[in-house]
Amino acid sequence: MTGLSKVGEHAELLIKSIKDYAIYMLDREGVVKSWNPGAERLKGYKADEIIGQHFSRFYTDEDRDRTLPDRALHLALKEGQYEAEGWRVRKDGSRFWANAAIEPIFEENGEHIGFAKSTRDLSERRAAELALRESEERFRLLVQGVTDYAIYMLDPTGKVSSWNAGAERFKGYKAEEIIGRHFSRFYTAKDLEAGIPEQALEKARTDGRFEAEGWRKRKDGSRFWASVVIDPIRGDDGELKGFTKITRDLTERKLAQEELDASREQFFQSQKMEAIGQLTGGVAHDFNNILAAILSSIRLARRRIEKGENADDFLSNAAHAAERGATLTQRMLAFARKQELKLESVDLKASVNGMTELLQRTIGPNISIHRNFPKHLSLVTADAAQIELAVMNLVVNARDAMPNGGNIVITATEVAPEGDGETLVELSVRDTGEGMDADTQARAMDPFFTTKEVGKGTGLGLSMVRDVTP
16 A cells, blocks of 8 residues: 555545544535545435435525525635535434535646535534524613613723614714714713813723713703713723713702702791791890899999998899800800810719709709719719709709699619710609690700790700700
8 A cells, every 4th residue: 555545544534533524525516425424413314325416405495596506616616615604404304504615626637526525513603693693682672772761882982882762862962973972072061171071981990880970961052960870891801892871861850859958948947037036035035134134233233332332232133144144145055056065074963962052042942852863973074064054954944844843853874885885874854743745745855945935935945955965
């Protein structure tokens, strides 16, 4: 056996061992002359069933009607090779998607003696491509069908590369008017000057997302309030391919919020005016009485002094009235949080004990004050004057609730901390008065609210107590 014969024999053995490709020979007219195991597996014919038959039987009826088998052989001979993809038919009539290559075979003397044909089954790849295409089409239809959101893509530089119906509705541009243009045209002049479009893309690029709300421009120049989300699109290698941009028109929500804020502001203003009216009727009246008492006492004291008589009583009355004015001022400052707090360690037990005599003189003899303190009580950090003022306010309110006398109990207890928090001290004032109805309880802590007659109370006592935290 010659070396050339051995090469041919080895080639034949190699072809027969291939099962993933159909490799076979055709004569010049397209009749099958050889058949490998791969051809049998792909097409279903055994060698003795197909050798001597024309290869056109592997083609569909449609392709035979179009004389595709003959044209394939003609192109292979003319151009030296023919390759294409298309549907082929198995022995059982089923179809598979094939990649087919045909090359002419020549003798050493140049005589054309036939064709070599190889076929590969690409059905799985074809199915995957069709599934991907269908998925992309469904996604395209979905995106295009959305009209409540502007959904479009940008290239890495920020130029618009796709445009859906929602984007056209929001922004007024048709696809052919905006694709290829930079998305910065949707921003206001102020945002452009501040470089907002470039900052948005940079944040999306570096942080993986950009999200914000702001004013955007339509084609006609009008503005709308938009919620914007920009996400980067990256390939499998991590390279930036562009951005997806979703915009939602929130103008109605924005306007509704502004109307709500305006209504709240009007409501707060009306409350403020009501409070000022109550302040005028209460505090101003109290100050007028205090100033009248001070002026009257000073005038009487001056007359006594001019006569060489003792004026201490009238001077004491003036000083007492001035102290009442100072106390009222403290209440107002505490309520308005204008008074500077002097925080220090305060012994509540000692503080209350020290002011008990003053409290008793203030409320009169028909009411008893009782103190209920533990033997050891932690110090608290607070403004001592504010604590004493708060206790005074509570005791006076208790007195007013007991016109026929009763008892007041001042109690202090330590409250266990939560977790690693500091120990708290709770100071309470209880009385045996007539109590409050539900409506009064609901408004008792409101600034300027009082159940007393005009001139008898300011409505600042309990509201000030609420703002004092030992």
